[in-house]
Amino acid sequence: MLNVLGYAAESATSPLKPFTFERRDPRADDVTIEILYSGVCHSDIHQARDEWGGSMYPMVPGHEIIGRVAAVGSEVKKYKVGDMVGVGCMVESCQQCSACKDDLEQYCLEGMVPTYNGTHKFSDNLPTFGGYSKQIVVTQNFVVKIPDALDIKSAAPILCAGITTYSPLKHYGVGKGHKIGVIGMGGLGHMGVKYAKALGAEVTIFTRSESKVAEAKKQGADHVIISTDEAQMAAATESFDFMLDTVPVQHDLNPYLNALKYDGTHIMVGLIEPMDNPPVHGANLIMKRRRLVGSLIGGIAETQEVLDFSAKHGITCDVEMIKMEDINGAYDRMIKGDVKYRFVIDMAAYQG
Template sequence: MTNTTTTTVATSTTSTTAAAGATAAAGTTSTTGARTVAAYAAPAPKAPLEKTVITRRALGEHDILIDVRYAGICHSDIHQVGEDWGDGIFPMVPGHEIAGVVAETGPGVTRWAVGDRVGVGCFVDSCRECDNCRAGLQNYCTGTPGAVFTYNGVGRDGEPTYGGYSAQLVVDEGYALRIPDELELDVAAPLLCAGITLYSPLTHWGAGPGKKVAIVGLGGLGHMGVKIARAKGAEVTVLSQSLRKREDGLRLGGHHYRATSDPATFTELAGTFDLIVNTVSADLDLSAYLGLLKTDGTLVQVGAPEKPVSVNAHALLTGRKSLAGSMIGGLPETQEMLDFCAAHGIGAEIELISADRINEAYERVLASDVRYRFVIDASTI
């Protein structure tokens, strides 16, 4: 049983009736093997998403066809539709928190069989040959074409990639992850971005017994950080702007909860933490947060502010502190994260919605009115 709270009209991911219905409604296949698939797309920058039809490529030798069951809504979906991080490719089908079931396999596929429960995260290809790819760090691919993002990217075929707000997805077998049976698919979907985004730095910088860890922000990313850091055995403090979510922060695994709007937080907690993970995309005073670190402590940035941030060098020099960044995780680590979450009963806290509520969900994310991840029921696409 996963440790989660779900607001939903139907949470079962194992109904054979629902599975058959999803497969039947998924799309149609052309004589070339390509298939048309129902999806929700933004037709232009900043435009509301609309129901549409997209084309998925024919299955290649090592491709699998996935019936999408659930797709999480990440704040980065909104940023990319709004072109906050640069020019986008439109129409854009967002979605990189994808959970589903294998519906068909290419003739050379060896890793998967029809019916397997799988997830797809933020990228669907990489060069496979650079040092990072060979080390299992495909997210940091330095070769050509680099990491190919699940949407708003360009695949090896030169065609735009379309994400998980769709009925089906075609992906190379090596870029899918196994979702353990202990995890329900709906609460597992956000783990493919939010989960790994926090698991990777918490693991890399050694969160565990005897370590004091702070998570800045209690949103879609932050709530996963609290759960994972607690499961790893760290002493966890939530640092949030106000005390509004204090009850949630402690329920999710925080030992302590402090408001960053209170100046006393920064004086009373000075020199406290071994590791701080900042999930907030706003322009924070990072120098003030560096003051909360112990000697040799590290502040890791995982939120992506739209504007450059500045740091007082003395905040780093005093105490030999480090300011670092982390971006999702490679395929082996993402599988490790899914297995860890299954073993510890960790799923995302979600609100399950129908596809016709995507635009409403975007507005609510911008208003911080979600606890803590919207997930689309793909059967409604």
């Protein structure tokens, strides 16, 4: 077993602190990765504080991992020592079901294994520990290559925020000639703007805050609508082909459904907390044959695709670098919305 230094939550109410734990001895198909950077996702807070239920402690969060290959097993063909690689939101799946065979491991019929707060149920039943650590051992099928053109610091959140917004845009065919509204201007929303623009769509940000208008335009939005302004919302009626909804808190979907054209699609990617919402009026769907759909991250092949797409189009996440020791303060700032738009931990600088 490998002794690894990390940072962990030991309960739902305790601050994260240094934690030494064991990872499995590398197997023949494993890649051992020296972690250089780990993005901080809002879901890390939800899980560390057991806000979704089912949290397992001690917990080492982190599923936006960038690192350098330190060793490879004898059967590894995809990577070599020294390669810059990434690990996203999952580290195993059954590899046998219809979803896995369709490169949709996130929808594995047996349940994919998350990068942290899970169990390696398809192999050794050991707990999974995430990227707030110095090393990780992952089967080569769940490792992706970081293109040389990407800045590795700001590439880390592409492995969650990036793929979460890119995957539904591609799946539903968002592109040239389409008008899309992006609801919310946080870590997911600002990436949604960038990908929708790169795919050729006309992009409008919906935000509650007048203060975010200039920032939305800076991120590439063509237009901004203040969602609390009844006149602006009325003027948007039946104007959009798509909505990309990144908001993770309760909000009324009906005004946004009303802004869709007939056959329009409202895509949910923000996991609402608490997990309920004002009711959807059936007429807002039925009378215009609108769709209300959801999407969860992306498969490994599509995660590699979004990295390559990002490198080609010069897309990265806006990040603020922090030390591992500053994570508890970073959590407090995230809750207040005081970050543009993702924290990334410099794990290489962490000495314990």
